[in-house]
Amino acid sequence: MPSISNLNLSIQKLENRTSRVRVTYTVCFTSCEATAGSTFVETAVLRGDDFLFDNTLMTLRSTCVKAVPGCVNRVIETTVANSTLDEDGDTIIFGWVLGDEDEIYAKVWLTPFVPTGTEAQSNTVRGHFGPAGN
DSSP: OOEEEEEEEEEEOOOOEEEEEEEEEEEEEEHHHHHTTEEEEEEEEEEEEEOOOOEEEEEEEEEEEOOSSEEEEEEEEEEEEEHHHOOOEEEEEETTOOOOOOOEEEEEEEEOOOOOOOOOOOOOOOOOOOOOGG
């Protein structure tokens, strides 16, 4: 399996109640993965760090990554509404805002891609296609 290291999250507040979210990490593939041309599904999510359970705030990326020899630095960057990052919610009492500090972290995993078959079924068309349907 590939190894993930140096995972880092930075959040920079912007104008219009948005923030720039940047996740960086290094992935190192084994020589066998690179030789085989293995493909992995890269999934990166933002999560809220809470006392009882952590909740997923949003998926930043879900895409395929092909193994290459050695290590690769990965960068995921997007602009997010601050309301998405407000995972603990603020309380407003008589116009006073009591802000609960939000604790956010990024989680990244690479899952081996395994091709599978798929099928679909169309809508059903009804009619008389025999002699009764002139």
